[in-house]
Amino acid sequence: MALLTVRAAAERLGVGYSTLKRWVLDGRVRTTRTAGGHHRVSETEIDRLTARQLPDTRRRAGGPVSDDFLGGLSARNRLRGFVEEVRVDGLLAQVRLRVGDQSLTAVITADAVRALRLRRGDDALAIVKSTEVMIAKAEVTELKKSRRRKK
Numbered sequence: 001m002a003l004l005t006v007r008a009a010a011e012r013l014g015v016g017y018s019t020l021k022r023w024v025l026d027g028r029v030r031t032t033r034t035a036g037g038h039h040r041v042s043e044t045e046i047d048r049l050t051a052r053q054l055p056d057t058r059r060r061a062g063g064p065v066s067d068d069f070l071g072g073l074s075a076r077n078r079l080r081g082f083v084e085e086v087r088v089d090g091l092l093a094q095v096r097l098r099v100g101d102q103s104l105t106a107v108i109t110a111d112a113v114r115a116l117r118l119r120r121g122d123d124a125l126a127i128v129k130s131t132e133v134m135i136a137k138a139e140v141t142e143l144k145k146s147r148r149r150k151k
Contacts, residue, residue, distance in 0.1 A: 006031075031045070079126040081100070
């Protein structure tokens with residue numbers, strides 16, 4: 001039984017390293033630990049995961065998501081992550097994307113979710129194009145109190 005590193009297993013499965021590592025830590029992927037505490041994935045576990053992904057293999061045959069095809073798009077704020085949750089209600093859908101240790105929520109049309117075939121666990125790319133950025137601080141109430149005292 002051959003054992004693969006998490007990075008090599010992710011490449012074989014066509015998912016990102018961080019995605020497979022998260023699955024390992026969540027207990028969704030069975031691993032063997034080395035004496036040094038590193039995770040190794042067996043060939044049989046790769047086969048089991050590949051069998052679960054069969055409907056998605058047509059879509060992911062090219063490997064991990066690449067944003068090279070977006071070269072002509074003017075938006076440069078591209079955040080790579082994975083789909084944590086998809087909620088569809090009527091004409092709209094809420095998609096929560098995990099980018100590192102942060103969460104980003106987008107409201108898009110339900111048609112777009114169906115066209116992209118977005119599912120939980122998929123690698124995805126958030127493209128942000130905005131003309132406004134708002135920033136808030138927790139001390140805003142403190143500012144109001146100090147202004148009242150000055151009057």
